[in-house]
Amino acid sequence: MATIELRQVEKKFGQLHAVKPMDLTIHSGEFVVLLGPSGCGKTTTLRMISGLEAVTGGHIYLDGRDVTWLHPSERDIAFVFQFFALYPHMTVLDNIRFPLQAQRVPRDEAEKRVSEIVKMLQIEHLLHLRPGSLSGGDRQRVALARALVRRPAAFLMDEPLGALDADLRESMRAEIKRLHIANNATTVYVTHDQLEAMALGDRIVVMSAAEIQQVGNPAEVYYKPANLFVARFIGSPGMNLISGRYADGVVYLPGDNRYTVPESWRAPLAQALKDGEVIIGFRPESARITEDGALAARVYASDMHGAFNMIHLALGEESNIVNVRVDRWITYALDTPVRFDIDPEGVRFFDPRSEKALRRGGAQ
Amino acid sequence: MTATTLQAEKVAQRHHVRRISDKTIQTAFILPTMVLLILWNIFPLFYSLYLSFTEYSVIAGAPPKWIGFENYRNILSSPLIWKYFALTGRFALLSVGLQTIIGFAMAMIVRAKFRGSGFITTLILIPMMLSPVVVGKFWAMIYNPTFGPLNYLLGMPPPRGPDWLANPQFALWAVVLVDVWMWSPFVMLLCLSGLKAIPEYLYEAAAIDRASAWFQFWRITLPQVAPLLMIAILFRTIEAFKQFDVVMGLTGGGPGDATELVAVNLYRIAFLGRFDTGIASAFAYIVLIIIISISNLYIRYLNQLRGEA
Ligand SMILES: Nc1ncnc2c1ncn2[C@@H]1O[C@H](COP(=O)(O)OP(=O)(O)OP(=O)(O)O)[C@@H](O)[C@H]1O
Numbered sequence: 178m179a180t181i182e183l184r185q186v187e188k189k190f191g192q193l194h195a196v197k198p199m200d201l202t203i204h205s206g207e208f209v210v211l212l213g214p215s216g217c218g219k220t221t222t223l224r225m226i227s228g229l230e231a232v233t234g235g236h237i238y239l240d241g242r243d244v245t246w247l248h249p250s251e252r253d254i255a256f257v258f259q260f261f262a263l264y265p266h267m268t269v270l271d272n273i274r275f276p277l278q279a280q281r282v283p284r285d286e287a288e289k290r291v292s293e294i295v296k297m298l299q300i301e302h303l304l305h306l307r308p309g310s311l312s313g314g315d316r317q318r319v320a321l322a323r324a325l326v327r328r329p330a331a332f333l334m335d336e337p338l339g340a341l342d343a344d345l346r347e348s349m350r351a352e353i354k355r356l357h358i359a360n361n362a363t364t365v366y367v368t369h370d371q372l373e374a375m376a377l378g379d380r381i382v383v384m385s386a387a388e389i390q391q392v393g394n395p396a397e398v399y400y401k402p403a404n405l406f407v408a409r410f411i412g413s414p415g416m417n418l419i420s421g422r423y424a425d426g427v428v429y430l431p432g433d434n435r436y437t438v439p440e441s442w443r444a445p446l447a448q449a450l451k452d453g454e455v456i457i458g459f460r461p462e463s464a465r466i467t468e469d470g471a472l473a474a475r476v477y478a479s480d481m482h483g484a485f486n487m488i489h490l491a492l493g494e495e496s497n498i499v500n501v502r503v504d505r506w507i508t509y510a511l512d513t514p515v516r517f518d519i520d521p522e523g524v525r526f527f528d529p530r531s532e533k534a535l536r537r538g539g540a541q
Numbered sequence: 542m543t544a545t546t547l548q549a550e551k552v553a554q555r556h557h558v559r560r561i562s563d564k565t566i567q568t569a570f571i572l573p574t575m576v577l578l579i580l581w582n583i584f585p586l587f588y589s590l591y592l593s594f595t596e597y598s599v600i601a602g603a604p605p606k607w608i609g610f611e612n613y614r615n616i617l618s619s620p621l622i623w624k625y626f627a628l629t630g631r632f633a634l635l636s637v638g639l640q641t642i643i644g645f646a647m648a649m650i651v652r653a654k655f656r657g658s659g660f661i662t663t664l665i666l667i668p669m670m671l672s673p674v675v676v677g678k679f680w681a682m683i684y685n686p687t688f689g690p691l692n693y694l695l696g697m698p699p700p701r702g703p704d705w706l707a708n709p710q711f712a713l714w715a716v717v718l719v720d721v722w723m724w725s726p727f728v729m730l731l732c733l734s735g736l737k738a739i740p741e742y743l744y745e746a747a748a749i750d751r752a753s754a755w756f757q758f759w760r761i762t763l764p765q766v767a768p769l770l771m772i773a774i775l776f777r778t779i780e781a782f783k784q785f786d787v788v789m790g791l792t793g794g795g796p797g798d799a800t801e802l803v804a805v806n807l808y809r810i811a812f813l814g815r816f817d818t819g820i821a822s823a824f825a826y827i828v829l830i831i832i833i834s835i836s837n838l839y840i841r842y843l844n845q846l847r848g849e850a
């Protein structure tokens with residue numbers, strides 16, 4: 178298993194930056210997910226690590242070895258393509274043993290490895306079919322088998338579940354997680370689906386506009402977003418964000434609301450904010466509707482999510498909407514005035530100028 | 542029945558009478574083609590089949606005389622004709638073999654996009670657009686031992702160079718060379734379209750799977766192009782068995798019978814000397830049956846390839 182290091186790795190197509198200079202270390206055995214909206218450079222990053230795309234700057238190290246200019250075949254990395262890229266003219270069996278034959282692995286060794294993998298992925302019954310006659314999920318299993326059979330130093334997966342429908346995605350997701358735990362192989366996984374990222378990643382690398390926005394474990398990117406982009410992008414719906422003005426321990430919010438800032442946040446706010454402009458953020462589950470809540474709002478809409486209800490509240494004008502998560506039996510008529518509180522542990526503050534999250538002394 | 546339905550029926554009937562049915566239109570469109578086909582293809586086909594069982598010469602003025610399988614027996618027991626078949630087989634093997642290798646190699650080269658590759662591709666295709674007789678006459682000049690440029694290029698100015706077309710050892714090769722020159726581009730064209738249809742991601746996957754260039758060629762490129770390559774080979778084999786005009790332009794079947802391919806011999810029997818129409822018809826049918834069986838083998842193999850793909 179291998180450590181992958183990117184040092185100032187960048188990719189330009191002409192004048193356009195597909196990936197701006199990027200530093201990232203992926204530890205041995207780690208499952209790292211690259212998450213971001215379409216076109217943010219995830220695939221390009223992965224292809225640079227694999228060697229399918231040449232970097233235009235920086236260096237890539239595999240276990241300390243500089244592989245920046247090595248051909249993909251010299252890197253000992255497996256790649257699972259979004260649309261599987263199986264060899265259409267070969268049987269499933271030939272597809273899976275192709276990498277072994279290419280490397281002249283002795284026959285009985287190859288046979289042993291193929292049968293192990295095939296058993297693990299439960300595709301024994303498909304071996305003599307061609308990829309064209311397989312279902313999406315089975316093609317995905319074959320693609321995984323072809324990658325696994327090599328026992329490479331690292332796995333790169335580019336939206337491997339992107340071509341599957343929702344049901345199958347979920348079960349294949351579990352399968353990939355199980356495979357990772359069983360093999361403990363360094364894995365870099367690209368997706369634009371945050372649920373997938375949360376479910377799979379030891380760490381998540383959130384990307385946007387060709388840049389890394391935040392690197393952290395799922396809880397960190399969810400509860401402690403580094404900036405407004407991550408706050409909005411992670412979670413569905415994203416973090417509630419309301420603009421206000423800070424002065425003397427109080428944030429003045431729309432609708433004549435005054436939010437008393439928790440003690441531990443006062444010093445950093447006073448220090449960081451030049452003119453008092455601030456954006457306050459909290460997750461829908463960090464707010465609680467109570468009769469004696471500090472903030473006043475009125476019910477704008479509410480939707481059922483099955484396990485819970487999401488109440489949309491308007492603070493003052495209708496442009497300031499916050500989402501609050503309540504138990505599924507709680508409903509409100511439209512325009513009901515309500516009051517709510519924000520959990521002091523769940524509240525975050527952002528500087529509207531830099532769009533960055535403010536930090537409490539030390540850990541945040 | 543009410544009045545209104547009666548009326549509706551009348552209207553429908555009137556329409557039925559006046560409108561031409563789809564069937565009639567279909568027939569009207571197909572009929573002229575059918576007539577032409579019958580006159581020019583079907584009738585001669587069966588008439589020549591009939592003639593192949595008769596003793597008949599178009600210039601003799603005597604009616605065809607039924608002799609059963611006599612013509613076929615004569616042809617199949619003639620050592621000369623077996624020799625010509627063997628010669629044609631050899632010609633087909635050499636010329637199609639070389640065309641396949643050269644055409645495929647050229648396709649591999651032209652496939653890489655480089656400056657002027659489009660222009661070069663067009664240039665390469667010119668030979669196959671020329672008239673075969675012209676090509677034959679033209680190459681006869683190139684081969685000419687007194688003023689042809691070939692011997693000069695080979696560093697053997699007259700009178701030292703060989704007379705390629707008059708030498709029984711070289712003549713067949715000379716014909717093969719011209720056929721290859723003319724038709725390798727055709728193989729190239731088909732291979733090129735096959736190569737261009739191979740998706741790039743297969744090579745990316747292969748690179749990731751650590752396959753060498755050689756391994757990629759054998760395991761991806763060749764099997765992916767195989768169906769089109771087989772079609773090219775099929776066409777060229779059929780054409781090789783019918784090869785006539787280039788030979789006529791170059792050697793006329795000579796020297797002696799060194800380049801007497803079956804089609805040339807057939808022509809000699811049918812339209813020279815005694816005009817043996819009956820024997821020629823039988824001969825033509827034998828060639829036809831051979832071509833059909835070879836094609837069948839190829840097509841069966843092709844379908845097998847397709848079924849696998
Ligand atoms: N070969 C190329 N030539 C020019 N521009 C490219 C090329 N490949 C990618 N790009 C550009 O680089 C940017 C990043 O592309 P990339 O494919 O890495 O995005 P992505 O994050 O994988 O998006 P998606 O989720 O849609 O797959 C995009 O703006 C894309 O248009």
Ligand SMILES: [Mg+2]
Pocket residue numbers: 219220221335
């Ligand atoms: Mg992508």
